[in-house]
Amino acid sequence: MPKEYSRSQRVVEQIRRELAELIRLEVKDPRVGFITLTDVEITPDYAHAKVFFTSMTGEADVPEIQQGLRRASGFLRRELGRRIRIHTIPELHFHYDRSVEEGSRLSRLIDDVVREDEARHQDEAGETDPKSADDDGSAKS
Incomplete structure (x- = not known):
């Protein structure tokens, strides 16, 4: 319609x-x-x-x-x-x-935050390496 x-x-x-x-x-x-x-x-x-x-x-x-x-x-x-x-x-x-420039600026800010968040999650995943965990799930010292 x-x-x-x-x-x-x-x-x-x-x-x-x-x-x-x-x-x-x-x-x-x-x-x-x-x-x-x-x-x-x-x-x-x-x-x-x-x-x-x-x-x-x-x-x-x-x-x-x-x-x-x-x-x-x-x-x-x-x-x-x-x-x-x-x-x-x-x-x-x-x-x-x-508004167009402001929209582009906000989009860049969002992209930057997403990249930082992904990098932080990758760093956190690297700290808990599955090879260093025991069978009971605790990490070796």
């Missing part, structure tokens, strides 16, 4: 898709060339949209990317108005999405 979405969810997804295409194909500013749009949040009155992005070049370039996106926001909003038929085209506010 298909999942039902509210109108605002459909609008948000369409805005994200259209903006991604516009940025990729129409925006000529080289500062915004290597980004991925991760999410869009829109106010109930459609007046404002927070557009979240990640950068393939890393967090160091984020200020320049945001400046490029701000400069292109008027063009992007105008083009959205031509592509999407809604009563109000939202003002675009671009925000760097740290």
